[in-house]
Amino acid sequence: MPVLRGAGDGMTENTLDQLITAALRAQHEAREAQHPRDHSVFHDSSANSCLRKRVLIRSGAEVAAPQADDLRNFEFGHMIHGLIQRALLAIGAIPIVNGVALLERTLTDAETSGTFDCLVKLNGSGYTLMDIKTCSVFAFQHLKEEGAKPGHMQQVCRYWLKLKGLYPIHDVQIYYIEKDKGFTRDFVIPMTEGLIRETTADLTAEQEAWGALPTLPPRIAAGSPDAWQCHFCSVYEACGEREKISKFSPTFDRATMLAFKKGGAQ
Numbered sequence: 394m395p396v397l398r399g400a401g402d403g404m405t406e407n408t409l410d411q412l413i414t415a416a417l418r419a420q421h422e423a424r425e426a427q428h429p430r431d432h433s434v435f436h437d438s439s440a441n442s443c444l445r446k447r448v449l450i451r452s453g454a455e456v457a458a459p460q461a462d463d464l465r466n467f468e469f470g471h472m473i474h475g476l477i478q479r480a481l482l483a484i485g486a487i488p489i490v491n492g493v494a495l496l497e498r499t500l501t502d503a504e505t506s507g508t509f510d511c512l513v514k515l516n517g518s519g520y521t522l523m524d525i526k527t528c529s530v531f532a533f534q535h536l537k538e539e540g541a542k543p544g545h546m547q548q549v550c551r552y553w554l555k556l557k558g559l560y561p562i563h564d565v566q567i568y569y570i571e572k573d574k575g576f577t578r579d580f581v582i583p584m585t586e587g588l589i590r591e592t593t594a595d596l597t598a599e600q601e602a603w604g605a606l607p608t609l610p611p612r613i614a615a616g617s618p619d620a621w622q623c624h625f626c627s628v629y630e631a632c633g634e635r636e637k638i639s640k641f642s643p644t645f646d647r648a649t650m651l652a653f654k655k656g657g658a659q
């Protein structure tokens with residue numbers, strides 16, 4: 394039976410929502426204990442995100458516990474990833490090399506770590522490197538208008554840079570799934586000189602920021618197009634914000650709300 398957090402703070406009965414949140418939290422913590430995240434390096438999934446946040450996490454800042462909606466989103470993402478990976482594995486579409494399926498493999502070097510979703514046998518010779526993203530209906534609409542998110546493109550480019558010498562990779566794709574109706578959209582991400590240059594510049598920026606400690610990179614300025622990231626930030630206290638900015642706050646204006654919705658793919 395999961396232990397309910399927050400019991401005793403005026404609540405005499407547990408609601409169904411509290412019970413489910415406690416159950417999801419227990420599951421999340423068990424998974425974290427089984428596969429602890431390595432905070433001694435930067436993570437490829439953080440490509441192109443707030444540098445200050447990346448440096449804070451790597452330097453051991455306290456990370457806020459996920460809220461109930463975060464937990465539901467994590468579980469939804471895990472569920473979709475597992476569902477697709479198991480289905481592809483069952484039909485033999487995921488290569489197995491030396492008895493090991495090429496999915497959920499962690500690639501590390503001295504400074505970075507990243508876990509790619511899977512390689513897929515799709516177009517004859519070579520493999521497709523595929524990354525799966527679940528997203529809100531708003532983020533999905535944004536994708537239709539503006540294409541894959543730059544951070545996601547840099548993330549898969551980082552995986553590709555690590556994998557290209559190991560496996561014959563034919564192409565790289567991001568497969569987005571919208572969480573409301575299950576609509577999908579896949580983007581082929583060409584590994585162009587421009588994308589490689591941007592990705593490499595971001596990797597260099599990480600290293601320079603790390604080398605410049607204890608001076609932290611600046612905060613994202615309020616009102617900037619990137620300010621939506623602060624609404625998802627797990628180290629907002631260490632950053633110097635007193636509390637996580639709420640999307641229900643009066644300062645959360647329409648422009649920020651639109652940017653927030655666009656940024657909602659995970």
Ligand code: SF4
Nearest residue numbers: 443446613623626632
């Ligand atoms: S609160 Fe915003 S500026 Fe501060 S670390 Fe988080 S994302 Fe970066």
